[in-house]
Amino acid sequence: MKNNNHLVIMAGGVGSRFWPMSTPERPKQFIDVLGTGRTLLQLTVDRFSGICPISQVWVVTSKNYKDIVLEQLPGIPEENVLLEPCMRNTAPCIAYVAWKIAKRFPDANLVISPSDHIVMNVEEFKRVITKGLEFTAMNPNILTLGMMPSRPETGYGYIKAVCEDDGSNPYVDPLFTLGGTATDALIPEPVESPVEIVKVEAFKEKPNLQTAEQYLQEGGYYWNAGIFIWSVATIQSAFRKYQPELAAQFDAIQPALYEANEQSVIDEKFPECKAISIDYAIMENADNIYVFPADFGWSDLGTWGSLYGHLEHDENDNAVIGQGVRMVESSDCVVHVANDRKMVLQGLKGYIVAEHNGVLMVCRLEDEQRIKSFSESLNK
Amino acid sequence: MKNNNHLVIMAGGVGSRFWPMSTPERPKQFIDVLGTGRTLLQLTVDRFSGICPISQVWVVTSKNYKDIVLEQLPGIPEENVLLEPCMRNTAPCIAYVAWKIAKRFPDANLVISPSDHIVMNVEEFKRVITKGLEFTAMNPNILTLGMMPSRPETGYGYIKAVCEDDGSNPYVDPLFTLGGTATDALIPEPVESPVEIVKVEAFKEKPNLQTAEQYLQEGGYYWNAGIFIWSVATIQSAFRKYQPELAAQFDAIQPALYEANEQSVIDEKFPECKAISIDYAIMENADNIYVFPADFGWSDLGTWGSLYGHLEHDENDNAVIGQGVRMVESSDCVVHVANDRKMVLQGLKGYIVAEHNGVLMVCRLEDEQRIKSFSESLNK
Numbered sequence: 115m116k117n118n119n120h121l122v123i124m125a126g127g128v129g130s131r132f133w134p135m136s137t138p139e140r141p142k143q144f145i146d147v148l149g150t151g152r153t154l155l156q157l158t159v160d161r162f163s164g165i166c167p168i169s170q171v172w173v174v175t176s177k178n179y180k181d182i183v184l185e186q187l188p189g190i191p192e193e194n195v196l197l198e199p200c201m202r203n204t205a206p207c208i209a210y211v212a213w214k215i216a217k218r219f220p221d222a223n224l225v226i227s228p229s230d231h232i233v234m235n236v237e238e239f240k241r242v243i244t245k246g247l248e249f250t251a252m253n254p255n256i257l258t259l260g261m262m263p264s265r266p267e268t269g270y271g272y273i274k275a276v277c278e279d280d281g282s283n284p285y286v287d288p289l290f291t292l293g294g295t296a297t298d299a300l301i302p303e304p305v306e307s308p309v310e311i312v313k314v315e316a317f318k319e320k321p322n323l324q325t326a327e328q329y330l331q332e333g334g335y336y337w338n339a340g341i342f343i344w345s346v347a348t349i350q351s352a353f354r355k356y357q358p359e360l361a362a363q364f365d366a367i368q369p370a371l372y373e374a375n376e377q378s379v380i381d382e383k384f385p386e387c388k389a390i391s392i393d394y395a396i397m398e399n400a401d402n403i404y405v406f407p408a409d410f411g412w413s414d415l416g417t418w419g420s421l422y423g424h425l426e427h428d429e430n431d432n433a434v435i436g437q438g439v440r441m442v443e444s445s446d447c448v449v450h451v452a453n454d455r456k457m458v459l460q461g462l463k464g465y466i467v468a469e470h471n472g473v474l475m476v477c478r479l480e481d482e483q484r485i486k487s488f489s490e491s492l493n494k
Numbered sequence: 495m496k497n498n499n500h501l502v503i504m505a506g507g508v509g510s511r512f513w514p515m516s517t518p519e520r521p522k523q524f525i526d527v528l529g530t531g532r533t534l535l536q537l538t539v540d541r542f543s544g545i546c547p548i549s550q551v552w553v554v555t556s557k558n559y560k561d562i563v564l565e566q567l568p569g570i571p572e573e574n575v576l577l578e579p580c581m582r583n584t585a586p587c588i589a590y591v592a593w594k595i596a597k598r599f600p601d602a603n604l605v606i607s608p609s610d611h612i613v614m615n616v617e618e619f620k621r622v623i624t625k626g627l628e629f630t631a632m633n634p635n636i637l638t639l640g641m642m643p644s645r646p647e648t649g650y651g652y653i654k655a656v657c658e659d660d661g662s663n664p665y666v667d668p669l670f671t672l673g674g675t676a677t678d679a680l681i682p683e684p685v686e687s688p689v690e691i692v693k694v695e696a697f698k699e700k701p702n703l704q705t706a707e708q709y710l711q712e713g714g715y716y717w718n719a720g721i722f723i724w725s726v727a728t729i730q731s732a733f734r735k736y737q738p739e740l741a742a743q744f745d746a747i748q749p750a751l752y753e754a755n756e757q758s759v760i761d762e763k764f765p766e767c768k769a770i771s772i773d774y775a776i777m778e779n780a781d782n783i784y785v786f787p788a789d790f791g792w793s794d795l796g797t798w799g800s801l802y803g804h805l806e807h808d809e810n811d812n813a814v815i816g817q818g819v820r821m822v823e824s825s826d827c828v829v830h831v832a833n834d835r836k837m838v839l840q841g842l843k844g845y846i847v848a849e850h851n852g853v854l855m856v857c858r859l860e861d862e863q864r865i866k867s868f869s870e871s872l873n874k
Contacts, residue, residue: 134838438872440868440871440872442857442868442871443861454852455852455854456852456853456854456872457853457854457855457856458514458853458854458855458856458857458868458869458871458872459855459856459857460855460856460857460858460861460868461845461856461857461858461861462856465841467856472834472835472836473836473837473838474835474836474837474838474854475837475838475839475840476837476838476839476840476841476842476847476856477822477838477839477840477841478840478841481823481840481841488820488822488838488840489838491820491822491838492818492820492836492838
């Protein structure tokens with residue numbers, strides 16, 4: 115059977131909150147953040163082994179990172195690495211890759227994934243992705259993954275699922291869960307856990323703490339992980355319906371795709387696209403959006419604190435990446451340095467110690483939101 | 495007039511308390527500790543400019559450091575760099591250099607100086623050294639420099655000067671202070687400050703705090719800086735009188751000095767010398783010892799804390815060597831890294847941050863006495 119699964123990785127971010135490990139020259143997706151020997155980008159691709167071949171992996175990134183991507187993903191066709199000449203948020207980026215894939219693979223079924231997230235339970239991740247791809251192969255719907263919230267996090271957007279009045283039983287797609295044929299008809303029906311694919315009522319922006327607590331109490335709210343699944347036909351339709359201007363721009367670019375002049379056309383035309391996120395451009399408008407509640411140990415790894423939570427801790431609750439580091443009377447620290455770096459850290463409690471490319475940062479973990487300003491202080 | 499002044503620098507220490515800046519491969523005397531562009535060894539020689547020429551500078555060190563010494567002191571005759579095959583404390587080291595100098599320069603007048611101390615007021619230092627050399631040129635006496643104590647330091651030995659009963663007026667050598675001829679006769683006589691050269695009553699080992707406080711209250715006690723001045727004839731006499739065995743050993747070595755086989759003879763015979771400090775070997779026995787109380791901003795720079803006290807402080811009382819270091823919300827820290835090293839240190843109070851040769855140490859200043867154990871933890 116033909117494998118129509120394609121992985122689209124968005125890898126254009128600069129990761130300023132992870133300075134100095136992450137720099138504009140080599141943002142965090144290109145770094146072995148977890149000390150596993152694989153960069154976050156490589157781990158992202160690794161998670162799709164058995165789901166889609168490397169020839170069907172696509173990376174959208176900045177021109178600056180082309181060589182890094184090709185080096186880190188051996189076997190990826192060079193034409194699968196799409197280079198944005200400037201940042202225009204996620205909608206133009208997704209339109210570009212969708213139009214390109216559609217030209218050669220009109221039956222393609224896509225997973226859109228960030229490049230810098232982590233997943234602890236890869237087996238469960240694969241189960242969810244595989245089931246999600248089955249869903250979008252059979253339904254002309256947009257599917258998002260909704261992370262089961264474990265705390266009233268104010269740093270993420272939330273997805274609200276359609277619920278019955280008693281709040282316990284969301285609408286589900288019975289034909290899909292029953293293995294039926296494609297449909298977008300919905301029959302409200304109580305189901306046993308695990309809740310699977312559910313219709314979306316609304317996308318919610320990052321809430322304040324009180325609202326986040328209310329979401330958790332109420333139930334039916336999931337973290338928006340920025341992972342989307344859809345067929346290329348579905349997303350093109352959505353662009354034509356909700357972003358006709360963007361669709362027209364990429365229709366005009368279309369003849370150049372895979373041609374010698376693709377990059378020069380993109381360099382000229384891409385900057386003309388409006389900068390808009392896929393959430394604003396499509397998600398908040400479309401009515402055929404579903405969420406797949408999932409729990410596979412996900413983190414967007416947005417900050418040192420979130421990394422700290424995902425690393426192994428020693429007996430003093432230090433999370434240390436760096437084989438040459440000795441912690442003496444130190445606790446609650448996260449350390450990230452090269453394995454050949456020798457370091458003794460004594461008497462530190464609750465600090466980040468990170469080094470990359472000849473730049474060392476020591477800062478209090480509680481002050482990590484201000485890392486960007488610390489990095490700027492070096493240029494003064 | 496012939497310049498008989500010779501400078502003897504003892505540069506064999508390993509400086510373990512200054513790890514990681516100081517390592518066995520390159521101890522602190524060979525490092526630009528103060529960030530001035532000159533190593534402590536070079537600063538030691540610099541302080542004697544105008545007092546003795548580079549051809550009359552002698553360095554006694556370990557064989558491992560020969561190349562470093564020759565590189566850091568251009569113009570020093572290679573035969574002036576004496577290489578100990580092993581550490582035998584200060585008395586054999588001083589005997590070796592004394593016998594060698596005596597063979598060619600029987601009229602030599604020597605200053606013995608450590609290589610890793612610092613002096614803030616070089617002008618006053620030169621005045622004291624010059625006057626001290628005049629004293630020993632005219633007197634067959636041993637002269638030590640006594641540092642005016644500014645606090646009840648328990649880390650130094652003390653020199654007690656001979657005092658009158660009222661404690662205010664030490665014995666002085668009137669002929670010397672009057673510019674008279676050589677003599678070691680003493681006439682008790684009240685003098686006005688500044689107190690100059692005074693006879694020594696006793697050397698005192700490192701006291702406890704209570705005793706140190708008593709010394710300061712009593713007066714007439716000075717820190718033993720390990721800086722000695724004497725003619726080569728005087729010190730040879732002292733060895734013959736108080737350490738006849740050592741004297742005999744170097745009399746036996748004497749024919750080889752300046753010869754092609756000097757090093758091989760030293761390599762064979764030096765290890766046979768007993769390990770004994772010059773204080774025990776000579777100072778505690780001789781009766782012709784004088785002290786020159788001096789105040790030229792001296793520090794033995796034994797620890798990071800003492801370095802901290804001698805560096806310029808920023809508005810938050812950080813002492814920073816390293817032009818690429820940015821201190822953010824940090825105070826009372828001492829930082830010592832290479833000038834091309836980039837570093838942001840945030841939220842640290844009272845820490846040492848030091849780096850050398852790929853090894854970084856962060857530790858609380860108050861725990862600096864345990865640095866040796868921190869350095870050892872890296873080898874576990």
